[in-house]
Amino acid sequence: MTHTPIPHQLIPLVDLKAQYRAIQPAIDAAIADVVQNTSFIMGPPVRDFEAAWAAFCGATHAVGISSGTAALELTLRALDIGPGDEVITVAHTFIATAEAISAVGATPVLVDIDPCTYTMEPAQTAAAITPATRALIPVHLYGQPADLTRLIRIACEHDLALVEDAAQAHGATWCGHTIGDTTNDVPSAACFSFYPGKNLGAYGDAGAVTTNDEALAHKVAMLRNHGRTDKYLHEIKGFGERIDTLQAAILAAKLPHLAAWTQSRRRLAARYDSLLADLPLHLPQVAPEAQSAWHLYVVRVQPAVDTPDARQSLRDGLLAHLQAHGIGAGIHYPIPLHLQPAYADLGLTRGDLPITERVADTCVSLPLYPELTETQQDRVVETARGFFEGR
Numbered sequence: 001m002t003h004t005p006i007p008h009q010l011i012p013l014v015d016l017k018a019q020y021r022a023i024q025p026a027i028d029a030a031i032a033d034v035v036q037n038t039s040f041i042m043g044p045p046v047r048d049f050e051a052a053w054a055a056f057c058g059a060t061h062a063v064g065i066s067s068g069t070a071a072l073e074l075t076l077r078a079l080d081i082g083p084g085d086e087v088i089t090v091a092h093t094f095i096a097t098a099e100a101i102s103a104v105g106a107t108p109v110l111v112d113i114d115p116c117t118y119t120m121e122p123a124q125t126a127a128a129i130t131p132a133t134r135a136l137i138p139v140h141l142y143g144q145p146a147d148l149t150r151l152i153r154i155a156c157e158h159d160l161a162l163v164e165d166a167a168q169a170h171g172a173t174w175c176g177h178t179i180g181d182t183t184n185d186v187p188s189a190a191c192f193s194f195y196p197g198k199n200l201g202a203y204g205d206a207g208a209v210t211t212n213d214e215a216l217a218h219k220v221a222m223l224r225n226h227g228r229t230d231k232y233l234h235e236i237k238g239f240g241e242r243i244d245t246l247q248a249a250i251l252a253a254k255l256p257h258l259a260a261w262t263q264s265r266r267r268l269a270a271r272y273d274s275l276l277a278d279l280p281l282h283l284p285q286v287a288p289e290a291q292s293a294w295h296l297y298v299v300r301v302q303p304a305v306d307t308p309d310a311r312q313s314l315r316d317g318l319l320a321h322l323q324a325h326g327i328g329a330g331i332h333y334p335i336p337l338h339l340q341p342a343y344a345d346l347g348l349t350r351g352d353l354p355i356t357e358r359v360a361d362t363c364v365s366l367p368l369y370p371e372l373t374e375t376q377q378d379r380v381v382e383t384a385r386g387f388f389e390g391r
């Protein structure tokens with residue numbers, strides 16, 4: 001009997017090698033330049049990238065940070081948020097969003113998401129505000145901005161800071177404004193991650209904070225670099241959370257391509273929309289005010305009965321089928337934060353955030369990256385179709 005090997009990741013979820021091949025000379029030159037100049041810490045490429053990133057976002061300031069997680073944490077510290085304070089965010093996100101709140105000693109208050117956009121639900125956010133609330137952290141998940149119009153209004157009414165988790169939203173827009181061009185109505189900043197798989201990815205950890213608030217930018221810049229205002233003068237107690245020169249140089253070499261990469265993601269997402277339209281799946285919906293950066297293309301299965309077991313077994317079936325056929329599908333994220341052991345202390349259980357739970361139980365991320373070919377995409381769609389036809 002002949003044995004057919006299972007093809008291993010014919011089409012990955014993200015293909016960083018394809019991107020490197022496309023721009024290898026520029027990346028190699030940027031790396032060689034940093035190594036030759038040996039200005040590894042806060043070298044000239046850091047300032048150059050910060051200026052270029054601020055310009056891309058339409059913000060007046062960008063501060064390079066060691067990671068997206070550290071960008072969130074230092075922003076909260078710069079806003080003097082700490083023990084006794086509450087910060088409202090969502091449970092349907094990567095855990096770093098809440099960890100930053102915990103790291104400064106504040107309490108994360110988790111609210112449910114909008115069933116269409118999977119982002120922070122404004123009415124529930126307003127309802128969760130207490131006298132201890134200091135800030136909101138909406139997450140622009142999968143590249144789609146949260147409802148900033150309503151969230152800014154809520155922040156204004158209750159005198160709260162607005163810290164946007166923009167780790168997945170490079171180049172996304174809300175009402176024509178690029179994410180990162182933050183509001184001046186309340187203290188606000190946007191926190192970006194340049195983790196390798198993000199839409200703009202470094203070759204290691206990196207992040208940035210953008211803001212139009214000069215004092216906030218200055219404080220974040222001091223905090224990331226040991227509270228320094230000068231080499232030997234430490235104005236405040238800070239941290240060692242600078243972006244590496246090497247990462248800044250790589251990001252600066254990649255940034256000129258980001259707009260075209262985002263266009264490619266948008267084109268591929270629209271193509272998925274039409275190719276998948278006849279399958280029994282919930283497809284992504286984008287708010288009319290938004291342009292998504294399409295970090296992820298996330299579909300949801302529709303079980304015949306709506307119980308956690310039925311949802312998960314259908315979803316896990318689709319995922320296993322895709323993976324068995326070499327399609328690198330993923331789940332973002334299977335366990336919402338309120339059901340994570342790390343956040344058991346919040347005292348929430350299944351049933352407390354029903355929309356979050358339903359999305360977590362039913363979501364599947366399909367391969368999406370700028371270099372994905374139409375042939376590869378057709379194969380993803382046909383494999384998904386095969387799963388439903390086989391049932």
Ligand SMILES: *Cc1c(COP(=O)(O)O)cnc(C)c1O
Binds near residue numbers: 168195
């Ligand atoms: C990636 C990510 C982070 C954390 O960024 P790192 O650079 O990995 O620290 C935070 N929030 C969200 C939503 C993310 O996707």
